[in-house]
Amino acid sequence: MFADGLFILFTVIAVTGAAGLVLFKHPMNGAMSFIVTLIAMAGLYALLSAKLIFAIQLIVYAGAIMSLILFIIMFLNIQEEDLPVEEGRFKYLIGGAIIVAPIGLFLTRVIKSFPGAEKTITVEGFGGIKEVGLILFREWLLPFEIVSILLLVSLVGAVVLAGKRRMVK
Amino acid sequence: MEHNVTFLGYIPLLPLIGAAVLGFFHIGTCNRKPLNEKFYGLVACIGPLLAFVLALRVFLTLKGMPEEARYLSQKAFTWFQVGDLDITMGFLADPLSSLMLVFVTLIGSLIHIYSIGYMEGDKNIGKFFAYLNLFLGSMLILVLGDNPVVMFVGWEGVGLCSYLLISYYSEGTDNVLAGNKAFIVNRIGDLGFVLGMAFLFWAIGAGGFDYFSLKANAHSLTPGIALAVCLLLFVGATGKSAQIPLYVWLPDAMAGPTPVSALIHAATMVTAGVYMVARFSFLYAHVPVAGEIVAWVGIITALVAAIFGMFQDDIKKVLAYSTVSQLGYMFAGVGVAAYSAGIFHVFTHAFFKALLFLGAGAVIYAMHHEQNIWKMGGLKNKMPKTYITMVIGALALAGCPPFAGFFSKDEILYSALATGHVGIWAVGVLVAGMTAYYTFRMIFVVFHGEPRDQEAYDHCHEAPAVMTVPLIILAVGALLAGFLNLPAIFGGHQQVTHWLAPSLVEHHPHASLFVEILAIGASVAAFVIGIRIAYKRFAVGAEEPVFSGFSKFAYHKFYVDELYDGIFVQPYKKIGNAIRKTIEPSVTDAPVTLVSKLYMVIGTAFKVFQVGYVRVYAIYMIVGLSLMSLLLSQSLN
Amino acid sequence: MIQSYLTVSILLFCIGIVGVISRRNVFTVFMSIELMLNAANLAFVTFSRLHETMDGHVLALIVMAVAAAEAALALAVVILLHKHKGQLDTNVFSLLKG
Numbered sequence: 001m002f003a004d005g006l007f008i009l010f011t012v013i014a015v016t017g018a019a020g021l022v023l024f025k026h027p028m029n030g031a032m033s034f035i036v037t038l039i040a041m042a043g044l045y046a047l048l049s050a051k052l053i054f055a056i057q058l059i060v061y062a063g064a065i066m067s068l069i070l071f072i073i074m075f076l077n078i079q080e081e082d083l084p085v086e087e088g089r090f091k092y093l094i095g096g097a098i099i100v101a102p103i104g105l106f107l108t109r110v111i112k113s114f115p116g117a118e119k120t121i122t123v124e125g126f127g128g129i130k131e132v133g134l135i136l137f138r139e140w141l142l143p144f145e146i147v148s149i150l151l152l153v154s155l156v157g158a159v160v161l162a163g164k165r166r167m168v169k
Numbered sequence: 170m171e172h173n174v175t176f177l178g179y180i181p182l183l184p185l186i187g188a189a190v191l192g193f194f195h196i197g198t199c200n201r202k203p204l205n206e207k208f209y210g211l212v213a214c215i216g217p218l219l220a221f222v223l224a225l226r227v228f229l230t231l232k233g234m235p236e237e238a239r240y241l242s243q244k245a246f247t248w249f250q251v252g253d254l255d256i257t258m259g260f261l262a263d264p265l266s267s268l269m270l271v272f273v274t275l276i277g278s279l280i281h282i283y284s285i286g287y288m289e290g291d292k293n294i295g296k297f298f299a300y301l302n303l304f305l306g307s308m309l310i311l312v313l314g315d316n317p318v319v320m321f322v323g324w325e326g327v328g329l330c331s332y333l334l335i336s337y338y339s340e341g342t343d344n345v346l347a348g349n350k351a352f353i354v355n356r357i358g359d360l361g362f363v364l365g366m367a368f369l370f371w372a373i374g375a376g377g378f379d380y381f382s383l384k385a386n387a388h389s390l391t392p393g394i395a396l397a398v399c400l401l402l403f404v405g406a407t408g409k410s411a412q413i414p415l416y417v418w419l420p421d422a423m424a425g426p427t428p429v430s431a432l433i434h435a436a437t438m439v440t441a442g443v444y445m446v447a448r449f450s451f452l453y454a455h456v457p458v459a460g461e462i463v464a465w466v467g468i469i470t471a472l473v474a475a476i477f478g479m480f481q482d483d484i485k486k487v488l489a490y491s492t493v494s495q496l497g498y499m500f501a502g503v504g505v506a507a508y509s510a511g512i513f514h515v516f517t518h519a520f521f522k523a524l525l526f527l528g529a530g531a532v533i534y535a536m537h538h539e540q541n542i543w544k545m546g547g548l549k550n551k552m553p554k555t556y557i558t559m560v561i562g563a564l565a566l567a568g569c570p571p572f573a574g575f576f577s578k579d580e581i582l583y584s585a586l587a588t589g590h591v592g593i594w595a596v597g598v599l600v601a602g603m604t605a606y607y608t609f610r611m612i613f614v615v616f617h618g619e620p621r622d623q624e625a626y627d628h629c630h631e632a633p634a635v636m637t638v639p640l641i642i643l644a645v646g647a648l649l650a651g652f653l654n655l656p657a658i659f660g661g662h663q664q665v666t667h668w669l670a671p672s673l674v675e676h677h678p679h680a681s682l683f684v685e686i687l688a689i690g691a692s693v694a695a696f697v698i699g700i701r702i703a704y705k706r707f708a709v710g711a712e713e714p715v716f717s718g719f720s721k722f723a724y725h726k727f728y729v730d731e732l733y734d735g736i737f738v739q740p741y742k743k744i745g746n747a748i749r750k751t752i753e754p755s756v757t758d759a760p761v762t763l764v765s766k767l768y769m770v771i772g773t774a775f776k777v778f779q780v781g782y783v784r785v786y787a788i789y790m791i792v793g794l795s796l797m798s799l800l801l802s803q804s805l806n
Numbered sequence: 807m808i809q810s811y812l813t814v815s816i817l818l819f820c821i822g823i824v825g826v827i828s829r830r831n832v833f834t835v836f837m838s839i840e841l842m843l844n845a846a847n848l849a850f851v852t853f854s855r856l857h858e859t860m861d862g863h864v865l866a867l868i869v870m871a872v873a874a875a876e877a878a879l880a881l882a883v884v885i886l887l888h889k890h891k892g893q894l895d896t897n898v899f900s901l902l903k904g
Contacts, residue, residue: 011814018818018841022825027833027894034837037818041844048811048855053847053866060870061844065877072881073833076888084830084895092828097820099788099795099827104820106798109805111812114856127854132863140864147871154875162882781903784835784896788827 007047014040022093025083027073031066038062050127177227177243177260180220180270181309181323184277187216188302195295206294210285213298217281217305221274227262228271239264239671242315253375261315261380265512265672268665269312269444272516276436276523277305279639283527284428286635287534297337301432304330308437312444316379317366320445324362324409327438328355334433335425347424354418358408362445365401368394369452384451392456399452399459402445403466410442410496413470417730419493420477423485427530430485434492435523440515443499447508447673454506454674464504464585468593468600471497473727475603479610480716480724483540484529487611491566492522494600498581501593507584508673509666513654514581516665517573520646521565527643528559531636532615535629542614543713544625549616551629554637556616558644563612565647567605568696575692576651583656583688587678598691605699613707658685811852819845832884832894843873 013036020033042057086092125131136144191212198204231239240263248256262270281301288294307326314320329352336348370378372394373386390398406412411419419439423430433439446453446463453460471494478490495518502511533540535552549556565572568579578601586594620626631637655661666677716724725731778789818841825838847866854862884894891898 007810011810014814015817015821018821021837021841022821022829022834024834025831027831027837030831030834030837034841037841038844041818041848044811044814044848045851048851050851050854050863050866053851053863056867056870057847060874065840065874068877068881069833069837072884076885076894078894082892082894084893084897086830089829093824096788096824096828099791100820100823102795102798102802103791103823104816106802106805107816108813109802111809111816114808114812126858127860127863132860132867135860136864136867139861140868143868147868147875151871151875154878158878158882161879162885779903781900782897783899783902784827784830786902791823791827 003047006043010040010043010047013037014044025086025089026080027078027083028070031070031073035062035066038066048127052127052129052132172238172240172242174230174241174243176223177241177262177313178245180223180227180260180274181306181313183220183223184216184302184306184309187213188299188306191295191299191302195293195299198295204295206289207285209295209298210281213302214278214281214285216302217274217278220305220309221271221278224267224270224274228267231262231264231267236671248318254370254378256316256318256378258319259315259379260313260319262313263672264668264670265444265447266312268512268516268669269440270309272519273305273308273312273436273440276519276643277308277432279642280428280432280436280523280527281305283431283530283636283639284426286633287428287530288426293337297334297426300330300333300337301429304334304432304437308441311441317369317383318378320448321362321366324405324441324445325359327441328352328359328409331355331422331433331438334429335422337425337429341424344424347418347421351418351422354415355408358405358415361401361404361408363405365398365405368398368401372398380448387451387455390452390455395452396456396459399449399456400462402449402452403459403463406442406445406500407466408442409445410439410500411470411493412442412466412496412500413473416470416474416493417733420486420489420726423483423489427485427526427533430489431523431526431530434489434526435519439492439496440519443496443503443511443515446500446503447512450503450506450508450673450675453503457506460504460506462504464501464590464593467497467500467502467504468596469497470494471501471600472596472603475600475607476723477726478607479603480720481607482543482713484532484542484545484611484615485526485540487542487607488522488525488529491525491604491608492518494604495522495566498578498597498600501585501597502581505581505585505588505590505593506675507581507588507678508675509669510577510580510584512669513665514574514577516653517565517577517647517650520643520650521562521572521574524558524562524640524643524647525566527636527640528555528562531555531632531640532559534632534636536625537628539622539625542611544622545615546618546621547616547626548620548629551626552616552631554631555640558637558640559616560612561644562647563608565651567608567700568601568692569605569700570693571651573647573649573651575696576654576656579689579692580654580656582692583680583685584678586684586688587680594688598695601692602695602699605696606703609700609703610707613703617707618709656685658682658689808852808856812849815845815848815852817845818842818848830896832887832896835896836880836884840873840877843869 017033017035017037017040021030021037024030024033038057038061042054042062045054045057191209194204194209194212227241230241234240240261242262243260245258245260248258250256281298284298284301288297291297304327307323307330309323310326311320311323314323332348332352334348335351336345338344369383372390373383376382376386387395408415419433422433425433453463474490474493474497478487478494481487481490495514499511499514499518502508502514531552532545532548532555535548535555536545539545561572565574568575570576578597582594582597582601585597652661654663654665656663714720722728822838822842822845825841826835829835829838847869850862850866850869852862854860854866887899888894
């Protein structure tokens with residue numbers, strides 16, 4: 001029961017944060033609200049016994065990536081008048097929600113047909129660093145290496161794109 | 170004795186490789202500083218010379234074989250296989266093709282060497298030599314092919330190369346039109362060849378399509394089919410070998426550079442028709458009627474061309490009509506079933522006609538590309554080597570004993586007489602006289618008398634050694650080639666006739682000594698009379714004549730070109746124009762335009778959706794997903 | 807239980823889509839995409855739990871790495887765009903207009 005309570009709490013926080021992300025006008029507010037969502041999702045991961053993912057969600061996502069985004073937002077020093085004029089923002093949001101609704105409903109119906117396994121107790125060491133690491137470096141070695149190359153490429157790309165001092169008109 | 174060899178394929182391959190290499194270098198350097206001319210010349214000569222060496226090897230190998238089994242063959246690869254039709258890229262060297270090989274490669278090599286001098290300073294010399302090599306390679310494929318299809322490859326190859334080389338000086342519209350004419354007229358002949366081949370395959374192709382199988386199965390042809398095949402093949406031959414009615418392209422082919430004319434007339438292109446008829450002698454032997462037609466077409470061509478030749482004032486056109494005329498003799502020879510005589514005339518003609526053309530080229534080169542004989546005169550002092558060699562060539566062409574042309578021409582005329590074709594013989598003798606007349610008319614006007622254009626005369630000079638040496642070699646050939654087939658009456662053994670015998674189906678006519686002496690006497694008399702009239706009229710101080718009456722008619726070549734233009738070309742153009750104006754816009758073009766317009770309308774309509782905002786494209790995508798979800802939700806129930 | 811986690815995932819994913827298609831602020835759009843990635847991650851981890859294998863965890867890790875790479879590049883692009891036009895409105899950039 002305690003776990004169910006936590007689940008409901010985290011869900012409410014996550015969905016509220018996500019709603020805040022799309023509703024706030026200023027991206028800084030949106031980013032803050034998104035961090036709340038990310039932390040709540042880390043809680044959901046913990047409820048699913050994904051210890052490693054829980055830690056990484058907090059450290060890498062909520063920590064590193066989001067601080068990068070916040071840093072850039074602050075770096076660009078965005079004022080209220082710099083923001084795009086989005087007068088019909090709520091109209092658009094409602095319209096978008098109407099368009100997206102069938103997708104959500106369809107997916108919900110799909111997952112209804114899954115076997116509703118009620119598992120609360122997992123095997124010893126499920127989702128730990130050692131176990132995930134063993135699978136990662138044995139069966140997923142090639143994707144892992146490819147991701148490392150991807151990171152290198154994006155590093156170089158970011159330097160090339162943003163590092164130019166003189167812009168060519 | 171081993172008949173299968175592997176070096177036959179190299180004979181056509183070597184010039185073809187040369188063509189590829191030269192073309193590669195030419196294209197590679199056409200936007201930059203061109204390579205040294207000498208480089209092109211040397212590369213171009215390697216292929217033909219090596220081919221000549223291989224041709225000699227083939228000849229000597231064949232000579233070492235027993236007479237009844239003299240052949241070498243090579244099956245390079247299977248080209249294609251459709252039903253009964255199984256075509257191998259095969260090469261066959263028998264006595265007939267080996268003889269052709271030797272002189273084609275020899276004369277081709279000499280013309281290549283000569284071209285180094287003649288084409289000096291031309292900016293597209295790489296292209297020229299590439300085409301020249303390609304030309305020779307195609308001719309060697311034609312000669313060596315062991316079935317009609319491979320022969321046709323070479324046949325089309327020489328047609329293409331003649332087009333490329335005749336319109337080589339592509340700055341002038343006339344030259345390009347001459348090239349077009351050669352190509353189109355040849356196509357008409359080629360159609361005959363293709364149809365003939367198709368008939369032949371339909372009738373007896375199931376038993377194999379190489380010459381041996383065809384020869385073995387030829388007896389099962391019905392006379393009608395055999396006649397049709399023979400005549401269709403002869404249509405092909407008239408196109409390639411410039412016989413009535415398709416001879417009109419050859420005089421116009423003079424638009425090309427002179428070495429090309431020499432190559433076309435002597436070694437490669439025009440001899441193909443005679444070779445082909447001789448190659449199919451096993452068919453023509455079946456249907457004497459076809460032979461009669463071939464002989465008469467040939468001899469009439471000889472007569473008409475000789476009449477034209479008597480009135481030309483362009484040195485190369487005189488020679489061109491003499492070639493048409495001599496080709497007429499050759500067809501008369503093969504027509505009366507004297508195939509070896511016809512081929513022997515091809516052989517000797519190659520020497521003296523190459524010699525005359527290259528000599529004429531030397532004259533034109535010296536006169537700074539002046540071709541009108543009435544602007545020349547007295548050149549014998551300035552160009553002694555060219556003069557002497559050209560006189561030898563002219564004597565050979567006119568049939569003066571003991572030069573090469575005498576023996577071969579006499580052989581043909583004798584065969585005509587001996588087989589009872591008195592009419593052909595009589596016309597042939599007349600043409601022999603006319604040949605002597607127009608040949609020496611040209612020699613006298615160009616080399617004797619007083620200079621008609623003093624300025625050009627003062628500037629002219631003897632050609633360089635690279636041009637005169639081939640002339641001398643060819644002059645020796647023109648002098649001596651005739652002795653190879655010395656008839657028995659002069660104490661010879663007719664070696665060429667015996668050499669060719671295994672390849673041909675012919676019956677040697679036996680006539681009395683009187684007939685033989687009559688034939689020789691008539692030829693010699695015709696020669697003497699012809700040369701005497703020419704001497705009287707042109708030896709000293711002849712001026713450019715004004716033509717009237719029949720001579721004007723002949724000067725304008727009986728208006729045959731105009732006739733063809735009126736009957737075929739103009740109506741064809743009119744039909745084409747009518748179709749272009751009526752049917753094309755409404756019937757063929759309309760649907761295409763409609764389709765394009767439809768696409769434009771649809772494109773304009775869809776352009777509305779291309780707003781340019783990535784967000785909107787995302788919306789399109791999501792809308793699509795959404796609709797799919799709705800649809801799939803229905804099926805989930 | 808599994809269904810409820812997946813429902814949360816779907817809900818977050820749909821909110822992400824709505825953010826992408828209805829907002830014009832570059833940062834909000836970008837973070838909405840991140841939100842969609844996170845929703846997918848949640849689904850991975852949930853399925854991993856359902857099947858009691860850890861491949862879903864590995865995939866989630868990889869998705870995070872890709873998200874990091876994407877963040878680096880996307881932010882560089884945003885800086886570049888801001889330098890060019892001085893604005894953060896996605897409607898300013900309409901080079902694809904036909």
